[in-house]
Amino acid sequence: MKNTIAERIADFLKRYPPFLSLSYAELLEIASEVRILSLEKNKTLFQIGDPCHTDFYVIKDGAVGLSITSDAEETLIDRCAEGDILGLRPFFAKNNYLLTAKAREETIIFAIPILIFQKILLRNEEVLSFLLESFASNTRNPYDKEHKGKLISENVIYSDQQSEIQYFQSIDYSEKPLLATADAIAKDIAQMMTDNNIGSVIIQNNNLPIGIVTDKDLRTKIATGRFPITVEVGKIMVSPVITVPEDLSLAEAQLYMLKYDVDYLCVTLDGTAKSEIKGIISENDLVEAQANNLGVLIKEIKRGHSSKDLKRSREKLSELIESSLANDIPLPQITNIAGEVNMALIKRAIDIAILEMGSPPVRFAWLAIGSQGRKEQLLLTDQDSFLVFEDVANDKYRDVKDYFLKLARRVTTTLNRVGYQSSPEGNIASNILWCNSLSVWISQYGKWINTPGENSDAISRTFFDYEFAYGDIAIEEAITTVIFKDIREKKKFFGYLGNDALKKPPALGFFKQFNVEEDGENKDLFDIKNRALAPLIDAARLLILSQNIKGVNNTYYRFRQLAVSEPKYAELYLECADAFITLSQFRTESGIKNDNNGQYINLEELSKTDKAKLKHTFTVIKEVQDLIKNRFALTYFS
Template sequence: MKNSIAERIADFLKNHPPFCSLSLADLIVISKESQVLHLEKKQVLFNINDQPHPFFYIVKDGAVALSVVYDTEKVLIDECDEGDIVGLRPFFAKDAYLMTAEASEESLLYAIPIAIFKPYVFENAEVSSFLLESFASNTRNPYDKENKGKLISESVSYNERDDTIQYFKPISYTPNPVTASRTDSVKSIAETMTRRKIGSVIIQENQLPIGIITDKDLRSKIATGLFTIESNAEQIMSTPVITVRANGSVAETQLIMLQHHIGHLCVTTDGSSESEIMGIISEHDVVVAQANNPGVLVKQIKRAESALELKTVRDNLTKLIKNALSEDIPIAHICQIVGEINRAITTRAIELSIIKIGEHPPVPFAWLNIGSQGRKEQLLLTDQDNALVFEDVAEERYDIVQKYFLLLADNVTHVLNVVGYEFCPAGMMASNPLWCKSLKEWNAQYNTWIHSPAEKGILMCSIFFDYDFVYGDKVLVDAITANIFKNIKDNQIFFAYLGSDSLKNPPPLGFFRQFLVEKDGEHKNTFDVKSRGLMPLIDAARLLSLDREITDVNNTLSRFRELAALEPQNAAIYEACSDAFSVLLKFRTEEGFASGSGGRYLDLNKLTKLDKVKLKNAFHPIHDVQEILKTRFQLTYFT
């Protein structure tokens, strides 16, 4: 008699690794012993410190969140979707779970018996390799050529260099760990561990690691009566000590722990047991390193049902940015990750707003982020700048169509305000009728800016040349882009006025290389890093990119890279501009976090001598690139 439930389970498993490496006959055998598990939303599958189940699980429908408690806060580590495996720990370690697994929504899981499945792991190298790699790196599918090791799954992807922000960044370790000698008593070591609230002590001889005693050793060897509390460290220590170098990655560290079935690694100067002890890494350190990763944040965004839930994600993003800065992750990588997460937040805000209105958009439309959001350079919670374009409609329908989109935009901007993005003081938002209009009107607006570039118009329009498509119909945005480049081609007056505006902030150093600071007002004697440092580079990159017809590249760093490739004769200047922009943006971001502000004004008295030198060196490329602007666009008479 056929077992229809087993057949349905097998039919599902065969489409997902590692089960796809097994024969259908084997899958039927496994499925007959498997169970179907239904979880209500918020129902816990297992908790931290629970003893391992005799099953591991694969998500059939719904989602399961994995979390830890860190500094008394619940921290989401990952969310497992359809086809993802949950609870692999019993395969590789016999101690308790390190995370809590809880249904994010109503979910259906298949529980696979470990005893039944384990023989297939040993017999099939592909299965065992998949499980080990997946568990070590937290990569949902390490065999996926498209998404292997990517930080953000589904619709968001990055190049491999961005992996440094997550699992391939150096693991943090605890320096100067507590040590003891081989002749010290276990009692004294246990008392030290209790007093210092630590889970391990390294046994050393001449500063070299010869063993380690952990909580596990005390439980398994002392509490069981195998040895007395008066025994020497040498009698119960685990040896040899597994040692690693200081700059090992998160994934590499976890893989070593899994391979040796241990929870602690000793860090030494050269990574061997023959060199001096530097620190210790615990399994807890690995878990913490995986918290607040971008992939989890994007999954949280997609499931958010309110503005407050999106705010929680943005708060966690702030932690990610701070951690990345402290680890010296390149600012370009941080901008790319943050830009995509900001875009995902806006996308979800639009989706929630459409649901709230209860009516689908009457015609196709596109939402644009502009300014720093459009350039993906908004690392701090500064004000929002956005716009909306909708498909051309008959005149008699225009008012009612625009009314819908103004209502939509008003909802979206209010959601973003709750998230933490202040309303634009100048009203440059899609909720303003000036910036919410049809394609025909947008093209007419750009044509006015381009062909009648009075000074006021240039000041107003420059921000609108930094736009990023976020949501809707990209065809509308492409039409605007095509119209712009058609109208600026060989338009000397436009480039002259825009160029003149780009030169309004010369290099910010006076005589004797003194910083030009604010002379009066609220920010007297501070340095305006935005206007005097960042904006000259942003303006130059924008102008030169428009001149060279560089499309779909709006980030300042990316623009300078494109320019360097197109103009080898100026490559050194453009590369220097890119480096300078990175330095200045990092200064602004760190100041913003330190002062709880937009980071625009720096108190020079609080900077070290080295920081002041870095700032001054970042100003040289401003002079050089502005000389290129003056020559190329014949700006002598405008300056």
């Protein structure tokens, strides 16, 4: 019986690459397994962090936007329309989606099962090459000059050009592969692989590759009893081994592994089995080559078992930040990436602690505050946090709090070892003051809001910059609800925050010269954190709270949101956002150069242009401080 629907789908697919390279019989085979999805406008197909689907997608009618969402701002990366493919990540990477796909209008989508398509894919090198290059170079059609550089896959989230360079540069390989002859005994080969912690041995004859034995072969052929442990490896090796030349690119390596369904490639002098062995490429090498891919890095963090593992991941983030700055990637995009990675590190540190201690006695929430809470931590600065657990009966309170204090100490110790030093002010979840029940925390925020400055100091302001990191989101939402209810019309509270914002040490002296440190180890250096960044951070916090705007913590995005909510001052707020990015870039570059937190910068190392840019930010700071002074009826000496 004819399948009319399948024929219609096949007729549609054959008009677009890569399907136009397939036979009609193959198209019908695919089309008979296709699911038809109908998405209403703004309906999400998949979003950042979702596990990869078992399908990839072709748009029949309508349009789908691929975007990044961070705090209050959604950045549209690309718009896919009729005939475009998306959702290719499951073909080429074993991690979650890195972009959100959302219908821009009513849309009909064909969902094509990957398992069905893979069978056909491996028989059609042209189609495989098309999809691989689409994924690697982020193009809707890699052979179409008009669309070159347009993002098609949710491959990376910040740099088309950088990704393309990455995928087509030569891949590093191991130059010391394990070698053996065909008459070697399987038991000895297994011991050799175990001793060297390597999953493969190339079988050679006169240094020419004739086969390969992998840990998979030992599992499927020896462990199952098909062959004895004393068998010669020539009888269990895979032959011929797939050989490649030395200058192989990452994209080509992926192509070979997919085409031949192997996890290892043997590198030879001329790329054939008739020339000497030079090394080996493993699937792990491909993962390492993509280590600056956000999804790969976060997956690595989730697999970490110790502070040593997490520290290694944090070092990779530092490398990613440095390379991104060198490639002129916009700082807000770098900050988004760093914020997600930092949160993943916190989450994993908590996971590890819970695995060691056992399940928590009640629900709780771990909240990051300060620069982590604002997702502004590019460098290895302090860790600030607090912990909230749900209310319990009085007779259980002490034991429950004791558990969470012990948990917090484990977590903060792990993060210390990763490189995040504890807050010098003691604003950390392992502090007995900052590990409490929900009711205690609600009472504490009430005191800060209703009697600001009493029995507290200015440090309390940082507790209004928090980001949910782990646990039960409902607990964080309960605190947020109470805060935004209590702060309405609280002139005294806003006056306190406003005065605090105006009291920061001035950046310029009487004669418009930079105010630098006069003594100590930072003598003659400029404190960019306290004299320039802090006034903007404080101003953004005060203004966003006074507007009763929830869920926007990052200083840059706070000013961007304020520009929307107060069009009258939009120009000033946007200038503040730009100034914050400029100052953050100065601090980050200084921190990377000097291997520190970047708080103090050497003005002598700045060009005349950079000094002018720096001074311009002070003008913007003065203008927003004047706005605060007038709006909240303050003086600089209040």
